[in-house]
Amino acid sequence: MANEPAVGIHDLSFATTEFVLPHTVLAEHNGTDIGKYHHGIGQWSMSVAAADEDIVTMGAAAAAPLVRRHGSDGIRTILFATESSIDQAKSAGIYVHSLLGLDSATRVVELKQACYGATAALQFAVGLVRRDPGQRVLVIASDVSKYELDSPGEATQGAAAVALLVGADPALVRVEEPSGVFTADVMDFWRPNYREAALVDGQESIGAYLLAVQGSWKDYTEQGGRTLDEFAAFCYHQPFTKMAYKAHRHLLNYCGHGVDEDRVSRDLGPTTAYNSVIGNSYTASVYLALAALLDQRDDLDDRPVGFLSYGSGSVAEFFAGTVAPGYRDHLRTTAHRDAIDRRKPVDYVRYRALHEHSFPTDGGDHPTLADTTGPFRLAALRGHKRIYETR
Ligand code: COA
Numbered sequence: 039m040a041n042e043p044a045v046g047i048h049d050l051s052f053a054t055t056e057f058v059l060p061h062t063v064l065a066e067h068n069g070t071d072i073g074k075y076h077h078g079i080g081q082w083s084m085s086v087a088a089a090d091e092d093i094v095t096m097g098a099a100a101a102a103p104l105v106r107r108h109g110s111d112g113i114r115t116i117l118f119a120t121e122s123s124i125d126q127a128k129s130a131g132i133y134v135h136s137l138l139g140l141d142s143a144t145r146v147v148e149l150k151q152a153c154y155g156a157t158a159a160l161q162f163a164v165g166l167v168r169r170d171p172g173q174r175v176l177v178i179a180s181d182v183s184k185y186e187l188d189s190p191g192e193a194t195q196g197a198a199a200v201a202l203l204v205g206a207d208p209a210l211v212r213v214e215e216p217s218g219v220f221t222a223d224v225m226d227f228w229r230p231n232y233r234e235a236a237l238v239d240g241q242e243s244i245g246a247y248l249l250a251v252q253g254s255w256k257d258y259t260e261q262g263g264r265t266l267d268e269f270a271a272f273c274y275h276q277p278f279t280k281m282a283y284k285a286h287r288h289l290l291n292y293c294g295h296g297v298d299e300d301r302v303s304r305d306l307g308p309t310t311a312y313n314s315v316i317g318n319s320y321t322a323s324v325y326l327a328l329a330a331l332l333d334q335r336d337d338l339d340d341r342p343v344g345f346l347s348y349g350s351g352s353v354a355e356f357f358a359g360t361v362a363p364g365y366r367d368h369l370r371t372t373a374h375r376d377a378i379d380r381r382k383p384v385d386y387v388r389y390r391a392l393h394e395h396s397f398p399t400d401g402g403d404h405p406t407l408a409d410t411t412g413p414f415r416l417a418a419l420r421g422h423k424r425i426y427e428t429r
Pocket of ligand 1: 071072073074075077078079153190191192193194226227238239240241243244247277278318348350
C-alpha cells in the first residue's frame, strides 16, 4: 500500500434548482412558528424543481464544469447515485453521458440505497482507480426530495446534484481506509414503486440514524480507524441540518466525551451552510456538507475530515478523508454561491402546483413549460421517452 498513489476527490461541483421556497412562506401557510423551522430543524429555504428540471438536468449541470475543466480523458465509468430515479431500468447516468458528449467507451450504472448511495459510488470509484490509477470516475449524486403536502416531512424537502471527479493524486480530498460500515433492517423511510412521495416515520428515522452513527463508528474503530480528536471537522448526512448536531452529540457521548457545544459548532458549523438553504438533497447532502466546509474553511491542508453517510432502511458508513494541501486553489466557491443565489423565490400557490405536477402516463406528447434557465432541460415526455435539451 505504501507506494500506491492517494485516491480521492479531485474536483467537486454542485447544481440545484430554478426555484426556492423560503420556510417563512411555508410557515405562513400552515401556521407554524418559524422558530421551529429555523432553529428546531435548522432549515431556512428549500430548492424546488421546475417542471422541466429533474435528476438528469441537475446531474448534468453539476458534472459539466468538471468535464470543462479537466476534459473527459480517462473517464471510463459514471456512477449515478439517486433515490428519486426516473426509470426502473435505464440509468439516469446514460442521459448525462449523452448530454455531456462523453465517449462510448464508458460504463454507466445507477446505484440506490436511500441517501447512502453516493458514498457507495465513491468507494466503488476509489476501488476502480486503485485498480488502474490512470482512470478517473465521474460520481454523480442527484435527488429531488418529495414528501406529502401538509405532512411533517414537507419542511425537509429540497433538491440538488453533486458531481465528484474521483482519481489518483486528488486535489481536494484523499479518501482513506478503513471504513466503518453498518446495516440494519428498519422502516424509517421508504418509497414503494407506486408512490412519488416518500413515506417517513420522522422520530423512527432520527433513532435509526443515531444507531447507525454508533454502529458505523464502532466498526470504524475496530477496523483501526483514527480517534475522534484527530478530526478537524465532520460532514454528516443532513436530512435537516439539526440532524447533524444530534448525530455529533450522540457520537461524542458514545465515545465518552462530554458534549461541549463550542466544540460541536466548531466541528460542524461550516458544513451546514448549503444544506440549510437547499434542503434535503438525499444522496448529495453529505457532499454538499463537504462543499460548504471546503468553501468556508482555509485551515484544512493535510487535516482529516470525518464523513458519516446515512441512508434510511438503513446503511451507514463512517470514513476519513484527508484534505489535500492547496485545496483552496481548486474550489468553485463563486459558482456554488451563484447556484444558490440565482434561484427564484416562488409563492405557496406556485410551489404547490409544482409539487402536484406529474406527467400523464398515456404515452402521448407532453411538452414541459420552459421554466429553467439552467444549461439542460427536460423538454417533453413523448412516447414514454424523456426528451432532454441543452440550452
Ligand atoms: N422554536 C424552536 N424550536 C422548535 C419550535 C419553536 N417554536 N417548535 C418546535 N421546535 C423544535 C422541537 O423541539 C424539535 O427539536 P428537537 O428535535 O431538538 O426536540 C424540532 O423543532 C422539531 O420538532 P418536532 O415536533 O419533532 O417536528 P415534526 O414532528 O414536525 O418533525 C422531522 C420534524 C424532522 C422529524 C420531520 O420534518 C421529518 O420527518 N422529516 C423527514 C426526515 C427524514 O427525511 N428522515 C429520513 C432520512 S434521515
